[in-house]
Amino acid sequence: MGYEKGSSLNDQSSTSRVRPGQPAWVDVDPSKDYTRPLPLSRPRIVRAALQLVDDKGLAALTMRALATELEVSPMALYNHVRDKDELVDLMVDLMLGEVDCAATEGDWVTQLRALVHSYHQALAAHHQLARVYSARVRIGPHGLLVIDRTIELLLQGGLSPADAADAFFALYTYTVGFHQIGHIVPLRDAASQDEIGYYAALPPEQIPSIQAVSPHLSGVHRPGRFDHGLDIILAGLQAKAAH
Amino acid sequence: MGYEKGSSLNDQSSTSRVRPGQPAWVDVDPSKDYTRPLPLSRPRIVRAALQLVDDKGLAALTMRALATELEVSPMALYNHVRDKDELVDLMVDLMLGEVDCAATEGDWVTQLRALVHSYHQALAAHHQLARVYSARVRIGPHGLLVIDRTIELLLQGGLSPADAADAFFALYTYTVGFHQIGHIVPLRDAASQDEIGYYAALPPEQIPSIQAVSPHLSGVHRPGRFDHGLDIILAGLQAKAAH
DNA sequence: TAGTTGGCTGTACACTGTACATTCCCAGTA
DNA sequence: TACTGGGAATGTACAGTGTACAGCCAACTA
Numbered sequence: 001m002g003y004e005k006g007s008s009l010n011d012q013s014s015t016s017r018v019r020p021g022q023p024a025w026v027d028v029d030p031s032k033d034y035t036r037p038l039p040l041s042r043p044r045i046v047r048a049a050l051q052l053v054d055d056k057g058l059a060a061l062t063m064r065a066l067a068t069e070l071e072v073s074p075m076a077l078y079n080h081v082r083d084k085d086e087l088v089d090l091m092v093d094l095m096l097g098e099v100d101c102a103a104t105e106g107d108w109v110t111q112l113r114a115l116v117h118s119y120h121q122a123l124a125a126h127h128q129l130a131r132v133y134s135a136r137v138r139i140g141p142h143g144l145l146v147i148d149r150t151i152e153l154l155l156q157g158g159l160s161p162a163d164a165a166d167a168f169f170a171l172y173t174y175t176v177g178f179h180q181i182g183h184i185v186p187l188r189d190a191a192s193q194d195e196i197g198y199y200a201a202l203p204p205e206q207i208p209s210i211q212a213v214s215p216h217l218s219g220v221h222r223p224g225r226f227d228h229g230l231d232i233i234l235a236g237l238q239a240k241a242a243h
Numbered sequence: 244m245g246y247e248k249g250s251s252l253n254d255q256s257s258t259s260r261v262r263p264g265q266p267a268w269v270d271v272d273p274s275k276d277y278t279r280p281l282p283l284s285r286p287r288i289v290r291a292a293l294q295l296v297d298d299k300g301l302a303a304l305t306m307r308a309l310a311t312e313l314e315v316s317p318m319a320l321y322n323h324v325r326d327k328d329e330l331v332d333l334m335v336d337l338m339l340g341e342v343d344c345a346a347t348e349g350d351w352v353t354q355l356r357a358l359v360h361s362y363h364q365a366l367a368a369h370h371q372l373a374r375v376y377s378a379r380v381r382i383g384p385h386g387l388l389v390i391d392r393t394i395e396l397l398l399q400g401g402l403s404p405a406d407a408a409d410a411f412f413a414l415y416t417y418t419v420g421f422h423q424i425g426h427i428v429p430l431r432d433a434a435s436q437d438e439i440g441y442y443a444a445l446p447p448e449q450i451p452s453i454q455a456v457s458p459h460l461s462g463v464h465r466p467g468r469f470d471h472g473l474d475i476i477l478a479g480l481q482a483k484a485a486h
Numbered sequence: 487t488a489g490t491t492g493g494c495t496g497t498a499c500a501c502t503g504t505a506c507a508t509t510c511c512c513a514g515t516a
Numbered sequence: 517t518a519c520t521g522g523g524a525a526t527g528t529a530c531a532g533t534g535t536a537c538a539g540c541c542a543a544c545t546a
Contacts, residue, residue: 170472177420236479
């Protein structure tokens with residue numbers, strides 16, 4: 001997006017920029033290094049970081065690994081980003097830019113469902129990143145727009161400002177929380193069963209209700225799970241909006 | 244709970260145990276070290292870790308710091324705990340032991356509200372620990388009991404097993420998510436305003452709805468916030484239970 | 487052409503989790 | 517009482533983390 005230049009000129013290598021100060025008639029001297037990486041920039045760093053996390057997981061995001069990816073020394077990043085914390089904040093806001101706030105079809109509940117679902121999809125597309133919403137969330141411009149649109153719809157539905165704020169937090173908390181919750185595994189033998197194998201730590205007769213719904217518990221993030229929960233909240237909101 | 248021995252005998256110092264192998268008539272020889280720490284044990288380690296996190300925050304939980312607290316070498320911990328991951332799992336389950344699953348007054352919604360509220364309170368009492376629910380959750384015996392009781396009440400309310408599972412996840416996600424969400428601060432100048440100062444990153448006219456409810460947004464975890472959201476979900480559940 | 491500036495580099499440090507080998511203490515047995 | 521086997525605690529060490537700091541060198545300004 002305006003940061004890469006002339007990629008058709010340099011073939012597979014993305015690191016060609018002719019060093020200045022050379023006379024024009026000098027073509028190529030293989031003994032010298034005429035190439036430099038693309039200019040570093042905040043957006044390029046953040047995009048590369050998000051890519052890295054999507055590909056290799058959150059644990060793989062180290063300043064060193066990111067620097068390697070960008071063919072640059074680790075400390076070079078610190079000219080564009082205060083610290084790793086800020087980098088993560090920027091990544092979150094980049095992701096939030098993918099949320100579609102523009103849908104205006106249907107009544108307020110329908111629009112709200114679409115908005116939150118879009119939020120959900122953005123998180124799902126970068127589900128590793130969702131685990132970072134902890135301790136503090138720093139809201140950037142994209143985040144602000146999503147929040148504003150959500151509250152707008154709640155007010156449009158007839159909720160009081162106080163109720164709208166609470167409802168916003170309920171939706172926000174549910175949506176982000178859904179992605180923060182990872183796979184649920186029993187305390188022991190986590191390796192043997194990679195998802196819910198609930199009963200491992202307690203004999204079945206002590207947890208009859210879990211037994212009763214057991215097949216529906218596996219697959220924490222199974223398709224439709226999020227929307228079912230969302231519908232429950234929306235139903236509650238409609239009840240509240242109608243007094 | 245049966246792990247400390249004779250605490251009334253040793254005064255404030257928790258590190259007095261007479262070294263064996265000394266003749267009984269030898270009273271005290273100050274030149275020798277007769278004292279040893281209390282015997283290490285899984286529960287003692289886990290309790291000390293939870294205390295440490297409650298007092299000094301999650302970041303302060305390092306194996307070295309914990310070992311210092313227990314007056315023991317760092318590696319001694321590894322005789323009782325596989326790794327830090329397992330330690331955290333055990334801490335979570337210890338906290339879940341504080342949830343009150345026994346209330347049986349009122350109808351199923353009332354009981355469910357009380358149960359989830361108790362879960363909320365346990366998390367609030369150790370709110371630093373809540374931030375650890377990421378990536379994976381390993382459920383221990385206390386966690387299983389809480390889950391089982393929740394599902395029992397949902398089934399009692401008339402939900403189908405599939406609906407009960409979805410509803411459980413909605414409640415679970417909301418509750419845990421509520422505590423994972425930390426303070427919300429704007430991207431810039433986070434230091435200057437320690438909670439919501441939303442508008443910093445965008446001019447006010449671009450986020451009119453946020454402006455409209457602004458006073459109700461501050462204080463993410465203000466008293467009552469959790470319960471208002473919970474009531475929304477419970478209202479949705481009642482609607483669902485009644486078809 | 488001389489001076490300055492700002493992005494990039496290499497080095498270095500404090501700190502993390504934890505593997506490994508060693509030492510020590512204590513219980514149980516002869 | 518003396519011996520011994522084994523589990524628990526220790527010290528050392530290592531790889532990997534974020535990032536402070538000082539120097540370097542290309543590129544811009546006068």
